[in-house]
Amino acid sequence: MRLFTPEPLLVPRETMEKCIIDGYEVQPETLVYVNPWGIARDPETWENPDEFWPERFLNSDVELKGQGFSLIPFGSRGRSCPGYSLGLLTVHLLLANLLNFFDWELPSGMNTDDIDTEAWPGLTLNKRDALKLVPRICVKSPM
Numbered sequence: 168m169r170l171f172t173p174e175p176l177l178v179p180r181e182t183m184e185k186c187i188i189d190g191y192e193v194q195p196e197t198l199v200y201v202n203p204w205g206i207a208r209d210p211e212t213w214e215n216p217d218e219f220w221p222e223r224f225l226n227s228d229v230e231l232k233g234q235g236f237s238l239i240p241f242g243s244r245g246r247s248c249p250g251y252s253l254g255l256l257t258v259h260l261l262l263a264n265l266l267n268f269f270d271w272e273l274p275s276g277m278n279t280d281d282i283d284t285e286a287w288p289g290l291t292l293n294k295r296d297a298l299k300l301v302p303r304i305c306v307k308s309p310m
């Protein structure tokens with residue numbers, strides 16, 4: 168959600184009246200693009216912004232509903248995502264099930280350095296190359 172923000176640019180907005188953003192005077196009816204990708208990798212907010220380091224969120228008060236503005240994968244305010252709860256729940260449930268019921272290995276001959284995390288930019292973000300993993304069924308414990 169942070170490193171690979173699912174919707175890198177929000178749907179464009181149009182200003183209704185003249186306003187000042189960060190010292191810039193923006194005229195009415197100007198198309199404005201909000202960049203959640205850039206916000207999520209802002210070095211002024213995030214330590215080692217390009218690093219995959221999920222533990223950074225342990226005991227952190229970062230919220231995702233668009234109130235704090237340091238991470239806005241669901242947008243913010245009036246046109247933000249109404250499917251926020253369902254979306255988060257689905258991601259958690261899917262990941263938890265995949266990790267609980269399978270052990271994951273790389274295909275033979277491949278090591279972690281071969282994993283490519285490049286993404287195709289677009290309205291929504293997609294992995295450039297499919298992630299290839301070998302699942303092995305393992306039933307650890309009932310969830």
Ligand code: HEM
Pocket residue numbers: 173174177178239240241242243245246247248249250251253254255258
């Ligand atoms: C992890 C999952 C999801 C992510 C990351 C996500 C992200 C977003 C983002 C960034 C926007 C645009 C917000 C803006 O422009 O300010 C949006 C809008 C929207 N999302 Fe989601 N979404 C997710 C899941 C869902 C689900 C499950 C539903 C419906 C069941 C949904 C329905 C919508 C709708 C209807 C809008 C348009 C809202 C409007 O324009 O007023 N989303 N979503």
